[in-house]
Amino acid sequence: MKNKSSTHKRSLGVKYTNSRDLFETGKLSYEWAVRMMKIITKITEKYQRAKPLANFKLGFCLHITKETSVLIMAAKALGAEISICSANPLSVQIDVMEFLRYNEINVFAKKDPSKVEFFESIIHLAKSKPHIITDDGAELHSIVHKRKIKDILGGTEQTTSGIFRILSLESKTGLNYPIIDVNNAKTKHFFDNRYGTGQSTIYGLMKTLGILIAGKIFVVCGYGWVGKGISSCLRGLGARVTITEVDPIKALEAHIDGFDVQRLKDTLPKGDCFITCTGQRDIITKYDFDLLKNGAFLANAGHFDVEIDVAYLYTQDKHPVQPRPYVESFIIKGKKINLIAKGRVINLVGGEGNPSEVMDLSFSNQLLSILYITKNYKNLEKKLHQVPNQIDEKVAQVALSSFGIKIDNLTREQVDYHNKAYVNY
Numbered sequence: 196m197k198n199k200s201s202t203h204k205r206s207l208g209v210k211y212t213n214s215r216d217l218f219e220t221g222k223l224s225y226e227w228a229v230r231m232m233k234i235i236t237k238i239t240e241k242y243q244r245a246k247p248l249a250n251f252k253l254g255f256c257l258h259i260t261k262e263t264s265v266l267i268m269a270a271k272a273l274g275a276e277i278s279i280c281s282a283n284p285l286s287v288q289i290d291v292m293e294f295l296r297y298n299e300i301n302v303f304a305k306k307d308p309s310k311v312e313f314f315e316s317i318i319h320l321a322k323s324k325p326h327i328i329t330d331d332g333a334e335l336h337s338i339v340h341k342r343k344i345k346d347i348l349g350g351t352e353q354t355t356s357g358i359f360r361i362l363s364l365e366s367k368t369g370l371n372y373p374i375i376d377v378n379n380a381k382t383k384h385f386f387d388n389r390y391g392t393g394q395s396t397i398y399g400l401m402k403t404l405g406i407l408i409a410g411k412i413f414v415v416c417g418y419g420w421v422g423k424g425i426s427s428c429l430r431g432l433g434a435r436v437t438i439t440e441v442d443p444i445k446a447l448e449a450h451i452d453g454f455d456v457q458r459l460k461d462t463l464p465k466g467d468c469f470i471t472c473t474g475q476r477d478i479i480t481k482y483d484f485d486l487l488k489n490g491a492f493l494a495n496a497g498h499f500d501v502e503i504d505v506a507y508l509y510t511q512d513k514h515p516v517q518p519r520p521y522v523e524s525f526i527i528k529g530k531k532i533n534l535i536a537k538g539r540v541i542n543l544v545g546g547e548g549n550p551s552e553v554m555d556l557s558f559s560n561q562l563l564s565i566l567y568i569t570k571n572y573k574n575l576e577k578k579l580h581q582v583p584n585q586i587d588e589k590v591a592q593v594a595l596s597s598f599g600i601k602i603d604n605l606t607r608e609q610v611d612y613h614n615k616a617y618v619n620y
């Protein structure tokens with residue numbers, strides 16, 4: 196008989212065996228993504244002769260996807276020595292991992308690690324003493340701070356939940372090095388969190404469940420950047436979308452955007468599928484499962500697996516059936532509850548992560564922020580910094596030109612008019 200933890204740890208994915216095949220698939224995936232990632236390719240072309248990252252050891256804690264391999268290979272082309280571990284135990288694409296290993300990147304990751312193995316790989320990376328850290332979720336930033344690992348010149352952070360952690364670290368103990376908030380770049384969260392995660396979450400749902408979206412009642416918990424993207428994609432596919440929120444302004448925005456807004460408890464008996472994306476814990480708890488409709492689907496698109504009380508589900512049904520990859524069906528008090536991807540980021544675990552074009556925007560911000568740190572770390576205060584506006588605008592300009600879009604410029608008179616109006620005000 197399986198115990199609770201072995202059931203909890205059971206692999207949900209597809210099994211591969213041959214590492215040569217994996218490398219070939221990883222290479223093809225990398226080449227596919229590169230073709231869509233024109234901004235980072237331009238940055239690489241601009242700097243690869245000068246090798247501005249030579250003599251720098253970079254440590255990345257990111258989801259190991261084909262888009263990540265493009266960022267890693269770009270940093271390598273600029274001269275960096277690179278180590279990478281995964282930002283999530285279930286988001287490792289092993290063909291990409293093999294491709295990176297083949298290209299002499301130190302990869303501290305494996306498919307479906309245990310919790311201990313997952314944290315060990317982050318600790319391994321921390322011990323390799325990178326000069327600059329690029330993190331997604333701040334696990335690595337937290338570990339190097341806890342272990343007081345020295346000689347780190349600076350870092351960057353990719354996601355909203357990671358920024359919450361860094362702000363808390365900053366207020367409690369202070370930061371040991373400057374960190375750039377890449378999530379807050381406009382060319383990051385406007386597109387990656389909203390359009391990218393919106394689309395890839397729906398892809399993850401379709402791939403794992405194979406159900407019709409149109410006509411179903413979807414409840415999206417959180418109407419931030421990610422929630423907006425998911426809701427608008429669902430609406431586009433004909434779903435009936437209800438939003439739950441705690442922020443009155445976001446709730447009002449959702450209402451004026453034309454969505455139904457309700458308290459979570461009022462939606463529980465009606466919703467066909469619930470998607471959490473708040474960055475908060477305990478959104479769907481043991482008290483809520485009893486009220487769910489028979490056959491309801493539960494998914495999470497927030498960074499950490501703390502939004503749905505997954506542990507409680509495993510205590511109530513120790514042997515959930517796995518009808519499809521990444522789906523587990525629990526029977527609780529006679530009702531079926533379907534959990535997707537163990538409550539971990541559905542778009543990365545059940546899908547493939549965000550589309551290459553939006554990751555191009557995010558990772559171009561990452562690469563330019565890393566270059567910015569190498570030039571400015573001596574003068575940067577040990578605190579959380581915003582991405583410089585020039586970087587954000589540069590990324591937008593190159594993106595527009597890669598899409599073949601030209602825009603107007605202000606005339607001299609318009610600049611004067613604007614400046615005067617500003618001064619008079």
Ligand SMILES: NC(=O)c1ccc[n+]([C@@H]2O[C@H](COP(=O)([O-])OP(=O)(O)OC[C@H]3O[C@@H](n4cnc5c(N)ncnc54)[C@H](O)[C@@H]3O)[C@@H](O)[C@H]2O)c1
Nearest residue numbers: 354355356417419420421439440441442473474475497498
């Ligand atoms: N899956 C991905 O690829 C991906 C991409 C980007 C961000 N993220 C993650 O998604 C999460 C959300 O990111 P975001 O950028 O949208 O953040 P955000 O701060 O813009 O939005 C979060 C929203 O959730 C709301 N909220 C908080 N507690 C709530 C509760 N109890 N009930 C209902 N709503 C609540 C907040 O009021 C806010 O409007 C974070 O964990 C972030 O790290 C995931």
